[in-house]
Amino acid sequence: MRRISGGIILLLAVSLAWSQVQRIELTVRREKVTIVRDSYGVPHVLANSLYGLFYGNGYAIAQDRLWQMERYRRQARGELAEIMGPSALEQDKAARIQGYTEEEMQRQIARLAPELQEALKGYVDGVNAWIEEAKRAGKLPPGYAETGIEPRPWRATDTVAIGVMMSRRFGGLMAAGDLRNYTLLQYLRLRNKENAEVWANDLLWLQDPNSPTTVPPEDDLRKAHRVDPKAALERFKRHAAQLPNIGLEVLLPTLRLASGEAQREFAQRHGLYTHFGSYAIAIAPKRSATGNALFVGAPQMGFSLPHIAAEVHLSGAGINALGMCFPGILGVLIGANDYLAWTFTSGVADFADAFIEKLSPDNPEEYWYKGKWVPFEKRTETIRVKGQDPVQLTIYRSVHGPVVAIDRHNNVAIAWSLSFWDKELEAINAYYGILRARSVADFERACSHIVASFNAFCATRAGDIAYFYCGRPPIRADGVDPRLPVWGTGEYDWKGIMPFEQMPRVINPKRGFIVNWNNKPAVWWENGDTPAWGAIFRVHRLIELATRKPLLTLDDVKAMIVDIAMYDEDAALLKPAMLAIVKRNLNLTPEMQQAIRVLAAWDNYEREGSTGKVIWDAWLDAVRNRVFGDDLGNFFDPNLFRLAIQPSYILYALQGSKAVVPRLFDYFNGKPKEQVLAIALADALTQLKQRYGANMSHWRYSAPRMNWDRLPGVPYTDRGSYIQVIELSNPIVGENVLPPGQSEDPNSPHFSDQRDLASWWLFKPMVLDPGRWER
Template identity: 30%
Template sequence: MALLFRWLLRLTGSTVILTALAVAAVYFLASRSLPDYSKSLEVAGLSAPVEIVRDHANVPHIFGAADRDVFFGLGYAHAQDRLWQMVTMRRTVQGRLSEVFGTRTLAVDKLMRRLDLYTLAQRSVAAQDAQTIVALEGYAAGVNARLAEINRDALGRGAPEMFLFDVPIALWQPADSLAMVKLMALEMSGQLETEVMRARSSLLLPDLARLSDLLPDAPGSGVAALPAYASLIDAPLPQFTASVALPEHPLSPFRHSAFAGASNAWAAAASRSASGGTLLANDPHLGFSAPTMWYLARLELQGGGVIGATIPGIPSVLSGRSDSLGWALTSAYVDDQDVYIEQINPENPEEYRTPDGFKPFVTRKSIIQIKDEQPVTLTLRWTDNGPVLPGTHYNLEAITPPGHVAALAWTALSPKDTTMSAGIGLMSARTVQAAIAATVSFVAPAQNLTLVDKTQIALKTIGAMPRRSVAHQSRGRMPSPGWIEANRWQGRLSYAANPEFVAPLGGILGNTNNKIVDRPFPLHISFDWGDSQRVLRWQRLMQSRQVHTRDSFIEAQLDTVSPAARTLLPLIGADLWFTGEAAPKGTPEAQRQRALALLADWNGEMNEHLPEPLLYAAWLRALQDRLIRDDLGPLADEFLHVEPLFIERVYRDVDGAAVWCDVIQSAPVETCTDMARLALDDALIWITERYGPALESLRWGDAHQATHDHPVLGKLPLLRYFVNIRQSTSGGDHTLMRGLTSGAPEAPFENVHGAGYRGVYDFADPDSSVFVTATGQSGHFLSRHYDDLGELWRRGEYIPMSLDAGLARAAAVGITHLTPD
């Protein structure tokens, strides 16, 4: 027995020692890739020395004698902090993820190859202007200098992830940066899915008028009547097809339309500013990740310094300011995608129908290499309208008749995409007029550009807008036959047709992705907009003050009052508030009365510490499901988020919309009050099962956690606790401090999409401007800068946005000197 005990003790001790050694070895190897910010380094590709001063928040301030050298420094800094993020994004747009991750990402690669974005980016290099070529080449040289340093000095392969996924890293090319822009355009596009959803819903709903309830138009006139989708296609359509999920890998850029991009931006003229200078605020919204997509940087260019938010891989400050100009971006929701149903020649499957007869597809073979598997060969097919997509993509097969395929027209599929040139030119502009002129070459993704200079404010929609015929059968709202000439695009509208507002009389401009113009088709911009609620709160906050300050703009960015909650609760609870007899404790009736009592005293603030936001969100989610489930069946699962305009139409009985309250499969005629009561009971059961019966103890923040997850390591046991960043957050789907919920059945209220960057710029005192990102500058989870900005972001705090080099040096965490080799 004693001998056995001794051997067990030895084995246990040996295991502990070996485990400790293994952990120490892993930490040593991983920490080798932590960048050293205080050093001098000789590098190839520079014409003169470059200095990178990293301020107290690890924001690089880059100084050089020529613009090319400054962009070199930005490429080097991006590669120091975000190399893994950059190479995975590049692999995504190239359709080469499966070389690293195996069959898990094959569906993503297939779709990316069919869109062929990387080839289009390569062809677009020749279309850039001279200063953009200088920026692209300098930036690529800076990235490659960091790669050379990693290889020469054995710096842990550049990132900890490289030890788990050991694959060669190709040198960075100018086309790679253009491809990053196209990838962002893909992630911010949603018109394709919206067209398909409208067509699928049209096929299920016997009364076409109900389609305007379910997918409501933004308030305002000028909306075209919709045809029934079945009337557009002279062929038998599928009676039923099961929904196919989108590729679910975290690196997939294919998102539901609700996650296709959103943002806030507002500006005040000097006449509406307490300081006497113009004001600008911006918080662009993207999916959360660790690290965040955004990276803060300052570039000291020959024309002056610029500072703000960049995206690793792209040599441009996308949202930021110089000493005389500030610029902000919000998704414009331009209808820049159309789905075409293409008829295949029954005599020759290699041809498709055009207005002039049948024509061969343009085809090309593409081979996808797969880790530990045999390669897959795809045949890519293009029509005059665009690439042919598989029927599984956004469930295109559900609206595609036999003998036909679906193709996509999209402005981002241009081989002469000059969006990058517009971005580089914008940084050189010093006035509103110069900035508007510089962005004439912007293609995709279409954005609303809010601008301020020392004296003026403006908003200009930038990006290509398709020119459609007034005879277009669906006006771009549903898929249409590709062989009918009137349905095809007729080029682009002129830049002058893009909406423009300069120096408005009221002195305030803003955009929350709301409808900005009310023009008839085909100058309509879009039939689908990204917001009908946040703008109501924004208008109230802007008009509640005669003059604004930097702090009042910050207050608006962080506002958590839901106008949807304030509108909908009195409607759906009109016949439930304070009615009924007292119910015994512990009964469903008593629980319902407690919930209603809490909501009756609530002001609509989606505060993380309150129970009411969770009660409201669960109730509305259950209610919408009850209203549409019997009409749509399984398609109801794809309506992930509550649509306030739909609920309001139903409960105000707009154009007979209250008919949604009746369950068509049941004999009794249910009222909207019945549905509201049943849905509240559903919500309370769900809440009790998840969080217990004590309603007063509920916290919205427990359900509404911001999920900054590592897209690759975030699912791994144990490691996920080191790489994922989770935060209890306020806000919701319809608040200015937007925290879009996932809608997923397992965790429907997780905060997955919001303002990864916030900036507020005051041109009375530009160096008092502030900004912040949602995580930190570093993508290395062992770095203290991996999440150091995250807690500031959660609390609604900011860091200075100064172009004062002395301030940057005063508290620098490191200074890097790059000199020509």
């Protein structure tokens, strides 16, 4: 009753508070721009012109998040060390090496259509108007005084830099997969040269035709195929044999740079975005109890303070859209307009390759390309470092992209090539098109401009639901194994880009719903350089929940969100196989038998206090170590080892020759599987007794929390950082939540006023009607 009564109180608070609004009016180019803030501080911007609308957008978000915007632009440009000292130097170097010059970003802006340049100018001018007003009124965020700087004027290229950073972080996640794989291979060669390629080939499987897909197989004209692991191994060996023997002392720091690991670590330490995930649910009218499409968008970007995103409503100049935005970037990125709702999830496609450049023995600033020595592009940049002398950084680029490493021993350089290099700003065309979209066809045209790897989803008031896999997949040279780097001498250059029209998509699938949780797009799409998609994947649960009832309500959809946050999909799909095998062991101790009974009775929910969840997690880790650790080692990092030895990989090993993706190496080393699993269970129980004591009933699970400084944590983090739940009725009805709140100011009432909503799995209304905010 406590949970129910608390929820009712919060709902009443949400309902009663909507009369509490704040209103300001700005005069912009002789036009009135109105910004109305609702009871949660969300700005509703009303204007007649495109310039005025985005002026209000920039002004309002700068009011809420100016210091966050300052940190974002410095992070994107590689200028954080100027205010944070040498701790930010590694991240700044990475940003400079992989980023664009001021002139290159200006050229991207110049390629935009005039109306989009006008919108961008409006946003920039609005941000600067607030900066000047805040300076005059003494309202600058305290971060400026604490770091001893004044805010410089906002530039259009600041917005571009942040957009590039976000596109790559969430849409270029596998940007160093082949380099990571080569590093893995070199590590495995040090452990066992004879088996290294076999182990790597097993770890990096290319295709599981049974992995759950976003495009239902019955709606896909292309069919699933299998990849023979033995043939894949031979190709892998041939490719690997051609590569230079680059040492781990070169590869490990290179991987940190190319993968963005240095930037992610810094972001995690300093409360910037660190996470990716995201799920989407679209229910067609024929599966909806009301006859209207239902829709959920839930990007998973971590839980920072302030939130990585903010919320804004833009109404005017042919636009009426409300939803999530990134501070520093104009427009609504995920949300709804009068005709449709939309969202995105990370696509996890392989859009980047490492090219190994052969250096001239006479001039290390030249490389061999298409039959001649070619000079690298070269520039030197200065990084200001607080409390220290400036640092000079020399940056090289080849025809393939930025140079991320130079190996003098092998006389080679490694260049990082991105299929959407210099094209990130095209996404503005997409988001602008979506703001005005009225149909699936409009949404599809807009999505064709998305260059990074994203899954795009929409549901319309007309009753359509749709999915499009977006981005620019490179077409690689014949014979190349996509799991490894290639030589940059010219013969292995990309042959082109896959057309958007040929990529996975589905409109109004037969089963009446679309769900995605970063899973495989279609049965015929391969893993590429990252074994992301296997037999066990979390989207199974969404598919199961969507098919339980013939007709779904909005409350059913909300219940799905809560369910998947608490459900252990890995346990649901892997535990039966592990229990069936270990029960064959006739020498189980009474303690092991008790643990097996607890595991069998456990319903796979990660509830607070669950004993089954604690035993499962410990046993799964012990199985990893006992089955694979003796051969593969721990990859220098137990967390990395845990990530590499996925549940799908364990299942394939347990299934042996019957697996859809059979292993070519016996990781049980001839021992009975039931014996090894029992030993692993004993390991787990020993560890748990040391931690919790001998009484198994005292072993209690504690769910991870959304933790914010100064605020109490909220349990269950496997949820959207921002969540919107929408019924595509006429008019559209929606709810959302963006915890902890809209403002970055701890003294603001909107600093944490959505924290309790998230705690109770509640939402606030999305009010799209501009008349609600007009006088």
